[in-house]
Amino acid sequence: MILAALEKEGVELVFGFPGGAVLPLYDTLYDAPLKHLLVRHEQAAVHAADGYARVTGKPGVVFATSGPGATNLVTGIANAYMDSVPLVLITGQVASQFIGTDAFQEADITGITLPITKHNYLVKSAEELPGILSEAFYIASSGRRGPVLIDIPKDVFDQEAYFDYNTECHIPGYNPTYTGHAGQISRAVKAIRDARRPVIFGGGGLIRSGASSVLRQLAEKARIPVILSLMGLGAYPGDGELFLGMPGMHGSVTANYALTEADLIVATGVRFDDRVTGKLETFAQNAKIIHIDIDPAEIGKNVVIDIPIVGDVRQVLEELLRKLKPGHTAKWLKQIETWQNKYPIPIGSSNPGGALKPQFVIRELSRLSDEDTIVATDVGQHQMWSAQHFAVRKPNAFLTSGGLGTMGYGFPAAIGARLAAPENRVICITGDGSFQMNIQELATVVNNKLDMTIALINNGSLGMVRQWQDIFFDKRYSHTTLKGSPDFVKVAEAYGARALRATTNEEATAAIEEAFATKGPVLIDFVVDPEENVYPMVAPNRPINEIITGGDY
Amino acid sequence: MKHILAILVENKPGALTRISGLFSRRGFNIDNIAVGETITPGIARMTITVEGSETVIEQVIKQLHKLVNVIKVSNLSNEPAVTRELMLIKVRAETGSRSDIQQIVETFRGKVVDVSPDSMIIEVTGNDDKLEAIKLLLDNFGIKEIVRTGKVALLRGSRVTREA
Numbered sequence: 001m002i003l004a005a006l007e008k009e010g011v012e013l014v015f016g017f018p019g020g021a022v023l024p025l026y027d028t029l030y031d032a033p034l035k036h037l038l039v040r041h042e043q044a045a046v047h048a049a050d051g052y053a054r055v056t057g058k059p060g061v062v063f064a065t066s067g068p069g070a071t072n073l074v075t076g077i078a079n080a081y082m083d084s085v086p087l088v089l090i091t092g093q094v095a096s097q098f099i100g101t102d103a104f105q106e107a108d109i110t111g112i113t114l115p116i117t118k119h120n121y122l123v124k125s126a127e128e129l130p131g132i133l134s135e136a137f138y139i140a141s142s143g144r145r146g147p148v149l150i151d152i153p154k155d156v157f158d159q160e161a162y163f164d165y166n167t168e169c170h171i172p173g174y175n176p177t178y179t180g181h182a183g184q185i186s187r188a189v190k191a192i193r194d195a196r197r198p199v200i201f202g203g204g205g206l207i208r209s210g211a212s213s214v215l216r217q218l219a220e221k222a223r224i225p226v227i228l229s230l231m232g233l234g235a236y237p238g239d240g241e242l243f244l245g246m247p248g249m250h251g252s253v254t255a256n257y258a259l260t261e262a263d264l265i266v267a268t269g270v271r272f273d274d275r276v277t278g279k280l281e282t283f284a285q286n287a288k289i290i291h292i293d294i295d296p297a298e299i300g301k302n303v304v305i306d307i308p309i310v311g312d313v314r315q316v317l318e319e320l321l322r323k324l325k326p327g328h329t330a331k332w333l334k335q336i337e338t339w340q341n342k343y344p345i346p347i348g349s350s351n352p353g354g355a356l357k358p359q360f361v362i363r364e365l366s367r368l369s370d371e372d373t374i375v376a377t378d379v380g381q382h383q384m385w386s387a388q389h390f391a392v393r394k395p396n397a398f399l400t401s402g403g404l405g406t407m408g409y410g411f412p413a414a415i416g417a418r419l420a421a422p423e424n425r426v427i428c429i430t431g432d433g434s435f436q437m438n439i440q441e442l443a444t445v446v447n448n449k450l451d452m453t454i455a456l457i458n459n460g461s462l463g464m465v466r467q468w469q470d471i472f473f474d475k476r477y478s479h480t481t482l483k484g485s486p487d488f489v490k491v492a493e494a495y496g497a498r499a500l501r502a503t504t505n506e507e508a509t510a511a512i513e514e515a516f517a518t519k520g521p522v523l524i525d526f527v528v529d530p531e532e533n534v535y536p537m538v539a540p541n542r543p544i545n546e547i548i549t550g551g552d553y
Numbered sequence: 554m555k556h557i558l559a560i561l562v563e564n565k566p567g568a569l570t571r572i573s574g575l576f577s578r579r580g581f582n583i584d585n586i587a588v589g590e591t592i593t594p595g596i597a598r599m600t601i602t603v604e605g606s607e608t609v610i611e612q613v614i615k616q617l618h619k620l621v622n623v624i625k626v627s628n629l630s631n632e633p634a635v636t637r638e639l640m641l642i643k644v645r646a647e648t649g650s651r652s653d654i655q656q657i658v659e660t661f662r663g664k665v666v667d668v669s670p671d672s673m674i675i676e677v678t679g680n681d682d683k684l685e686a687i688k689l690l691l692d693n694f695g696i697k698e699i700v701r702t703g704k705v706a707l708l709r710g711s712r713v714t715r716e717a
Contacts, residue, residue, distance in 0.1 A: 114571060115578050119621040122566065139621060172716065173563060173624040297615035300608070 001126065001163050002090065002152075003032050005133040008165050011061050013037065013052065013419060015045040019065025020105060021092025024157035026063075037419065037448065040440040042069050044412035046076025047438070050085045051376055051399050051416025057210070059086040059140045060416065066092045067105030070151070071112065075406055078116040080147040082403025083231060084208060086140040087147035088133075093122070095155040110151050118146030126159035134169045143176030144295040145208055176294060180311035180319060187307050188266075188290045189323045195264035195288075197332045198224045201247065204231030204402065205269015205293060211314035212236065212395040215268070218317055222327045225336055227255045229270055230387055231402040238391035244336065245345070248276035249538050250384040253343035256536075256544040258336060262287045269293060269313040272302040273403070274541070282543035292316045345388045346535050346551030353504075355529035357552075358382060358457045361508050362389040365427060365455055368512050373397065373425040374417045378410035378434030381463035384534045386429045397424075408437030411454065415441060418450045425516065426452040432485055433462045442495035445521040453515040454523040456488055459530040467533045471548070492523040499523040555584060556610045557636060557706050559714045560599040560617060561591065561625040568622040572599065575620065581605060581613050585638075587703035596624065596716055600705045627714045629706045636706040639678045641666070642688065645695035646673040654694060661687045672697060 002025060006014070013035045018026040029036055039045045042064045049060025064073055070091040080087050094103040110122045119139050121132045129152075136148040192198060206215055206228075212235045219226050219242050226236045227244045236243055245252030247259055259265065265287045270276070277283040280302060290307040291299050299308040309316055348357035362385050365375075371393040377383045377400045392398040399417060401409040414428035435456055445452065466480040492499035500515065502508040502524060515522040535550040562568050569588060576583050584602040591598045603613060610628065617626045629636075646654055646668070654673060658665055663677035677687055681704075688696070708714065 110567065111570070114567070114574055171621060174621050295619070297612065297619055299615075301612060 001129055001161065002133065003028055003034055004163060005130060005165055006034060006061065008167055009133075009137045010058065014061040014063055015039060015049045015052070015416070016063030017042050017045055017065070017069060018063075019069045019092065021066035021094060021154045022063060022069075022157075024154065025090070025092065036063070037415070037444070039412065040443050041438065042072035043076050043408065044415070044438050044441045044444070046073050046080065046087065046089070047406075047409050047412035048416035049087055050076060050080045050409075051413030052420045053085050053087060053416070054399050054413075055374060055396050055417045055420035057396070059088045059137060062087065062089045064089070064091050065105065066094055066109075066154075067107045069105075070109035071107050074112060074116070075404075077113055077147050077149065079401050079404040079406045079409060081116045081118070083401065084145045084204060085147065086145040088136050088140050089147060089149040091149065091151050092157075093151045093153040096124070096153045097155075099153065109149065113149050116147070117149050120149040120151070122151045123153065123156050126156050126161035129156070129161065130163055130165045131169070134165060134167055135171060137167070138169050139171070139174065143174070177296070177310050178294070178312040178315055180292065180309040180316035184307055184309045185316065185319050185323070188309060188320060191264055191288055191290060191307060192222060192224070192266065192320070192324060192327065196328060197262050198222075198264040198266065198327065198329065199244070199258050199262045200224050200226045200266045200268065201229070201259065201270055202226065202232045202235050202268045203229040203270030205313045206232050206235035207395045209269065209294070209312050209314040210395070211268070211317050214314055214317045214321055216240070218321045218324065221321065222324045223329045223333065224266065224327060225258060225333065227258060229273070229276055229402070230400060232270070233387060233398040234392040234395045237393045239393065244340070246387055248273075248278065248544060249540070250388065250534050250536065251276075251538075251544070252345055252388075253536050253547055253549070254336060254339040256538065256547060257339050259284050260286070260543075260545040265289045267291045268317065271298045274302075277302065278538050278544040279541050343536075343549070344553060346549075346553050347389070348529075348532055349552050356503055356505060356508055356526060358385050358459070358526070358528045358532055359389050360505055361455065361457060361526045361528065362386055362429065364509050364512055365429070366390040368516060369425060369427070372423070373427060374399065374421060376400070376410045376414035376417055376426070376428050378430040379405045379407045380431045380434060381459070381467065381532075381534050382429055382431045382434075382457040384464075385457070390429075407434040410434060411438050411441050414452055414454075415444060415450060418452050428452060428454045430454065430456055431463060432456060432458040432460060432482055432488070435488070436485065439491070442492060442497055442521070446496040449520055451519050452521055453512070454521065456523060456525050457528055458488065458525050459528050459532070460485070461530055464534070470533065471537075472539070488523060488525045497521045497523055499525065501525045501527065503527045554604070554606070554630075556603050556605065556628055556630040557634070557704060558601045558603060558614070558617070559627045559629055559706065560601060560623060561714065561716050562597050562599060563622040563624065564590070564595050564597040565622055568597070569599075571620050571622060572601075572617065575616055576603070576613075579612075579616060581609065585701070585703035587705050589705075593716060600703065602704050624716045625714065629708060633709040634706045635709060636680050636704055637678055638680070638684060638704045639676065639702045640684050640688075641700045642675045642677070642691055642696055643672055643698040644675060644691045645671060645697060647671060650694050654691065657687065657690050663687065
């Protein structure tokens with residue numbers, strides 16, 4: 001019955017790991033047409049489903065067993081919840097009569113995931129299943145997207161019930177608003193018309209709602225520069241004319257100055273995260289703020305909003321585009337150009353024969369990639385360098401753990417992306433710290449011959465934490481040096497993957513070219529300068545125009 | 554400022570946990586909470602008293618709306634509403650003090666619902682001020698135990714807080 005429901009929902013692939021409580025489910029999979037990717041740790045199954053969902057826009061589906069199987073999903077669920085990724089997670093539970101008895105492999109996973117799911121269910125009988133499955137898919141993939149978990153006791157898998165499945169469903173307490181309020185849209189049009197120093201500040205909502213093309217038209221028609229949060233990268237081309245980069249802690253100087261000096265911020269599908277706003281009291285004091293978001297609770301949560309518009313970002317931007325005229329922003333764009341010329345992002349140019357710089361590696365990956373390349377990053381310095389130096393040109397092409405900051409996300413997410421988009425090149429940019437959090441998935445990529453480049457930015461330390469120790473903790477590098485890491489080339493080879501090592505610029509370029517030309521998984525161990533830090537930087541809870549610059553240009 | 558929220562919620566397992574969990578998770582303070590059935594089968598009504606500024610309350614209401622089981626949230630503090638709470642008080646009552654207690658209870662239109670050789674249980678209904686006042690007076694005799702239902706409230710007039 002579950003597989004029949006998944007078929008009705010158009011699910012082609014699930015990610016999972018079997019166990020006692022889901023034996024009946026896995027037994028039906030044995031001769032079903034539905035594809036299943038076996039991972040080596042349940043956390044990788046969620047991240048892979050998350051990557052798959054970000055690329056396809058459809059909910060990623062995960063199977064896991066009760067107890068530890070379910071609790072291993074927790075980090076991945078929290079990650080998807082923070083980044084609004086649609087997932088449907090099906091976990092086995094101990095048989096109904098054992099619930100609450102501390103039975104073998106029992107964990108209250110609906111209780112545990114209550115705060116990190118959009119909704120969750122504990123199924124009581126098979127009769128409830130069709131209704132719950134259909135609600136779960138509907139909730140996960142509508143409104144503000146998010147993960148939904150369904151916990152199914154083992155005996156329920158064995159029950160028979162009438163299967164009447166309806167993909168449409170009505171839930172009394174759940175009615176997302178898609179169309180923006182006409183009066184508010186008119187106010188927004190007027191505010192944009194009157195603005196002299198406007199910026200568009202867009203985020204993940206642009207990508208989830210498929211608003212990239214309308215955003216581009218709107219920015220170009222009204223001549224408004226675009227700033228994208230980490231989650232929004234790709235919604236406007238990273239090498240586009242009006243693009244100012246990412247704002248906030250490791251954002252570009254121009255983006256931070258523009259937000260500070262703007263008289264109008266058109267915030268679309270963003271949630272004003274602390275990494276973006278810095279010290280709230282000093283954030284964008286000169287600006288009127290229009291905030292367009294599908295989630296009313298995001299409006300006014302962190303920042304006071306002048307013109308709130310609740311609705312689907314794409315629909316609202318389409319309305320705005322119809323009503324907008326070219327703006328008077330020439331002088332403002334000139335000012336911005338001055339900042340851009342004066343404050344480029346440091347590229348870490350090194351002396352000839354000097355240590356390999358991570359920024360160079362990312363820039364080479366970007367240069368040698370086509371516009372359809374999908375990048376999945378892990379978390380840390382390499383993530384910020386990727387955000388700064390990889391020109392993401394399309395939406396759904398930059399997969400990163402934005403809200404939760406989950407080390408270990410990137411590699412499995414790249415697996416999901418690989419399966420979601422068989423034609424596109426997939427690169428996992430990771431670090432020696434992050435990679436070791438899900439390194440076991442080398443078995444999955446080798447076993448399934450998954451074509452991807454794993455670019456390991458190896459600086460021998462937990463670089464981002466080390467950077468903070470460097471700046472805020474008097475260089476007391478407490479437990480951030482990763483002694484005892486393996487030879488990553490040998491590890492990859494032991495799993496049966498190809499592996500290369502690069503220690504100079506020339507080797508780096510050659511290795512990237514070779515990896516891109518090779519079918520199947522290739523790992524490149526880029527041994528980079530361990531002293532390199534990410535700049536520019538704004539210290540936490542400081543005004544975003546108070547910028548620490550550094551590094552080589 | 555204190556706000557009284559009326560929340561209509563699908564009467565499903567875990568609905569109460571979802572709501573109370575939301576309050577603690579987001580750092581909102583619940584003063585008290587009362588739950589019961591409504592005239593519509595399957596729908597329960599919670600009355601929650603919560604302390605906070607207008608901005609905080611707006612965020613509370615929006616977050617509550619995000620819960621799938623929550624059908625409607627109304628802030629009754631912005632409207633004329635009747636608010637009541639029921640309190641049971643077990644008070645020390647030796648033979649000599651019983652009539653004095655009785656008098657206080659009558660003044661507050663309460664009821665004596667149980668009498669034992671050295672104590673009485675008093676039932677009293679009202680708003681905060683009234684309950685606090687009688688508590689203060691009975692304290693002189695020695696309050697042994699108190700239980701309160703939490704506030705419930707209805708809008709005045711013919712308007713109703715309904716699911717549709």
